Amino acid sequence: MTAKERFGSLLTGQLPDRVPVICNLFEQGAREMGLSIKEYYSRGEYVAEGQLKLAEKYGHDNLWAFHHTAGDAEMLGSRFTAFADDGPPNVGDLILRSESDIYNLKITEDILDTKAHREVSRTLEILKEEKGDEYPVLGAVVASYSMPAILIGMEKWMELLYLSSDRAAVTLLEKCSEFCRIKTKALFDEGADMVVYMNPLASAEFITVDRFRNDALKWIKKDTEATGSGGMVYFNGGGPINPMIEPLMEATDFPVIYINPHDDVAEAKSIIAGKRILVGTFNDIRLISQSEKEIQEDVDRIVEAGKPGGGFAFGTLVMPLAIREENIRLMIDRVKEKGRY
Amino acid sequence: MDLLEQVLEDYYHAVFDTDREEALAVVNSALVEGLTPQRIIFDVIIPSIRRMEGELVKSNNTTLAQHYVCSKVSSEITDRLIPLLPGSDLSRGTVVLGTALGDFHGLGKKIVGSILNSNMYKVVDIGINVPPEKFVSAALEHKASVIGISSMMVHTSRGPGGAKGVKAILEERGLEKQIKIIVGGAPYLFDSNLYLETGADAWAPTAIDAVEALNKLMEEIRLDS
Numbered sequence: 001m002t003a004k005e006r007f008g009s010l011l012t013g014q015l016p017d018r019v020p021v022i023c024n025l026f027e028q029g030a031r032e033m034g035l036s037i038k039e040y041y042s043r044g045e046y047v048a049e050g051q052l053k054l055a056e057k058y059g060h061d062n063l064w065a066f067h068h069t070a071g072d073a074e075m076l077g078s079r080f081t082a083f084a085d086d087g088p089p090n091v092g093d094l095i096l097r098s099e100s101d102i103y104n105l106k107i108t109e110d111i112l113d114t115k116a117h118r119e120v121s122r123t124l125e126i127l128k129e130e131k132g133d134e135y136p137v138l139g140a141v142v143a144s145y146s147m148p149a150i151l152i153g154m155e156k157w158m159e160l161l162y163l164s165s166d167r168a169a170v171t172l173l174e175k176c177s178e179f180c181r182i183k184t185k186a187l188f189d190e191g192a193d194m195v196v197y198m199n200p201l202a203s204a205e206f207i208t209v210d211r212f213r214n215d216a217l218k219w220i221k222k223d224t225e226a227t228g229s230g231g232m233v234y235f236n237g238g239g240p241i242n243p244m245i246e247p248l249m250e251a252t253d254f255p256v257i258y259i260n261p262h263d264d265v266a267e268a269k270s271i272i273a274g275k276r277i278l279v280g281t282f283n284d285i286r287l288i289s290q291s292e293k294e295i296q297e298d299v300d301r302i303v304e305a306g307k308p309g310g311g312f313a314f315g316t317l318v319m320p321l322a323i324r325e326e327n328i329r330l331m332i333d334r335v336k337e338k339g340r341y
Numbered sequence: 342m343d344l345l346e347q348v349l350e351d352y353y354h355a356v357f358d359t360d361r362e363e364a365l366a367v368v369n370s371a372l373v374e375g376l377t378p379q380r381i382i383f384d385v386i387i388p389s390i391r392r393m394e395g396e397l398v399k400s401n402n403t404t405l406a407q408h409y410v411c412s413k414v415s416s417e418i419t420d421r422l423i424p425l426l427p428g429s430d431l432s433r434g435t436v437v438l439g440t441a442l443g444d445f446h447g448l449g450k451k452i453v454g455s456i457l458n459s460n461m462y463k464v465v466d467i468g469i470n471v472p473p474e475k476f477v478s479a480a481l482e483h484k485a486s487v488i489g490i491s492s493m494m495v496h497t498s499r500g501p502g503g504a505k506g507v508k509a510i511l512e513e514r515g516l517e518k519q520i521k522i523i524v525g526g527a528p529y530l531f532d533s534n535l536y537l538e539t540g541a542d543a544w545a546p547t548a549i550d551a552v553e554a555l556n557k558l559m560e561e562i563r564l565d566s
Contacts, residue, residue: 082443082470087496090445092470154448158409162359206405238527261531285495285531289538317531320495 002134003061004193007313010277011255015310019303019339021332022138022258022279022315023060026068027088029053031321038083041067044122051123052130057325058332061313063131065124065192066140067116073150074116076105076179086321096152099160099168105151107178112186121190128191138233139192141183143199144176144219146237151176157201173219180223188227194256196233197223203239203260213247220252229254233279236260238317245271258315265305269312279315280306282331288322292330299334307339314339344374345384353389356411357403364414378422386415386459394549408452412548416455423461434559435463435485439471440526442502446493449526453489456548462555473506480520486562487555490541492526499528499538508540518565521558525551 001009001017009016029050030040040046051063070081073091082092096102111117120139127137142150148157152172160169187195201207202216224232233256234241234248241248242263248254249272257276259268261283272278280302287295299314306312314335319328342350348371355363371381393411396403438454440447447469454464465483467475476488488507492498499505504524511517521542529535529544536544543558545551 082445084443084496084500086500087443087494090443090494092445154446155409155451158406158448159413162406162410163361163413204404208404208407211404211406283531285528285535288495288499289532289534318495322495322499 004134004136006061007136007193010311010313013311015341018341019307019335020061020313021335021339022062022313023054023058023328023332024064024284024316024319025051025054025058025060025328026064026066026319027321028319032057036083037085037089041071041083041089042119044119044124045126047119047123048126048130051127055131055135058328059336060332061135063127063135063137064140065120065127065137065187066196067120067123069142069150069198071116071120072142072147072179072183075111075114075183076107076151078151088318091150094151094153096148096156096172102152102168102172102175105172105175107175107182109182111179111182117183117186121186124187124190124192132191132193136193137191138194138196139187139190140196140198140235141180141187141223142176143197143202143237144173144180144223145216146199146201147176147179148172149201177219177222181226184224184232185226188231194231194233195227196235196258197229197254198235198237200237200239202244203236203241204243205239209243209247212244217247217251220248224252232256233258236263236281242268242271249275256313261317265302269306272311274309274311277311277313278306279313281315281317284316284319284323284331287327287331288320288324290327295327295330296334299331300338303335303338307341310341344371344376345380348376348381349385349388352385353392356389356414357393357407359407359410361410361414365418368418378425379427382419382422382426382459382461386418390415390456390459391549394547405448405452408548409448412452412455412459415459419459419461432463433461433556434487435465435483436487436489436555437465437467437476437479437483437485438489438491439467439476439479440469441490441492441497441500441504442470442472442506443500444492444494444497444503445469446491446526449493450489450491453491453525453545453548453551457552457555460552462552473502473510476507477510477514477516477520481516486519487521487523487558489523489525489551492524492528495528498524498526498535504536504539504541519562521562523551523554523558 006016006020032053080093082090234254235258258279265280524541543554
């Protein structure tokens with residue numbers, strides 16, 4: 001069974017040969033290519049080749065047509081992305097410095113004609129051409145509720161949402177939602193098999209379930225109204241989301257829900273109750289220093305909780321560059337062994 | 342319910358509901374009704390912060406947004422009330438706070454800074470993306486006993502631009518006993534042993550834990566000297 005067939009089985013409610021593995025390897029591709037991270041992300045071709053090399057090396061079940069979140073800020077005019085040698089890039093230039101900047105921000109389809117997006121499209125195009133029949137190729141968008149953090153900064157976004165201006169907050173959400181709709185549609189048009197919707201600021205780390213129901217959810221629905229959420233993965237983005245799963249399922253049709261390492265897999269499985277596909281997530285920050293036995297125990301715990309009855313994939317979170325190759329292999333190989341049906 | 346209990350309850354619920362205006366109104370009305378600034382800080386604001394942190398740790402019932410509002414409002418009120426307190430210097434010590442080099446995330450640091458401020462620490466916030474040398478020079482300039490380094494990304498927590506680099510400079514200059522390092526941020530929550538790798542003297546999972554950890558570090562420094 002190919003990786004694509006494996007996910008196809010899940011999406012049609014059948015049992016695949018084994019639990020599929022989504023591995024969030026990004027900057028590791030630069031190492032495979034012998035390039036600096038900045039150079040690697042400068043061309044879609046490099047990232048595509050890096051992704052193909054990684055998939056061949058580790059044998060996980062997805063390819064990423066995603067570069068980095070700072071790219072979304074670049075699409076809106078951010079002029080400086082801070083690259084590191086040992087981790088993902090940061091947004092170094094916040095494009096919104098005042099409330100009036102929010103009102104002046106224009107979101108049009110021109111965002112697709114930026115270098116940041118063109119390079120991602122190129123990655124997607126190559127991956128689809130080269131291995132589109134074998135692997136699901138994933139694109140990614142930042143949800144409107146979370147995107148302001150990379151445009152105006154987390155603190156100012158919190159301040160707008162909770163302490164100062166409702167009008168500015170809603171205007172910014174409207175514009176980010178427009179961005180999200182345009183980008184999601186473009187990714188699907190360009191061939192992405194699924195689009196991962198990243199919404200860290202709507203996780204239980206940041207907001208209450210009430211606020212999720214009454215506020216964040218309406219923006220999630222708005223973000224996905226151009227394409228529907230039927231081809232999308234709801235990704236935790238860094239915070240626990242188990243308390244949000246029920247309202248999310250009531251109001252949307254995301255077929256895949258990708259929880260956080262701090263979420264309990266068995267609890268999520270029981271909330272989802274076979275109505276969606278669950279991705280149970282490994283705490284990959286610990287993978288940097290774990291022993292073989294610890295890796296196996298952590299993998300086993302997740303697989304044992306999620307595998308029974310199917311509808312389950314194994315996922316990772318941020319996969320820091322500091323993780324040794326042998327530990328990545330140990331984790332993936334263990335899922336393949338223990339996740340067999 | 343006596344006046345203090347009522348104020349405590351009203352204030353907590355205002356910050357729990359992320360209602361800054363209501364929190365300020367509760368404090369203003371408490372002052373008018375005769376509660377002293379000292380009692381407001383020590384018997385209303387600080388216990389409310391502890392209660393909120395307790396909710397976060399025990400029942401996961403509060404969120405970062407609530408903590409942000411609580412810390413911001415608490416710090417604002419404490420700043421207003423400190424000049425009204427008897428005694429000229431009640432400060433527990435000075436802390437320099439910043440995020441590691443290459444890290445542009447400032448929210449966690451801001452929350453910690455506000456909570457420390459509400460707990461009578463003088464906080465010197467030197468911003469985001471701070472090089473190690475700047476942490477040390479700011480600590481010396483402001484006579485700070487502790488440097489707090491926030492990281493939201495794994496590589497900035499483990500790399501030489503964070504605590505590791507600061508520790509190396511402190512050791513090089515023989516300052517490691519008089520200036521201690523505390524770290525915090527998302528990666529440490531996923532691996533509670535990570536701080537040991539960075540050479541930090543302590544870490545804290547929440548802002549209120551940072552207060553406790555800081556109290557201990559201050560005591561260690563006092564004993565060492």
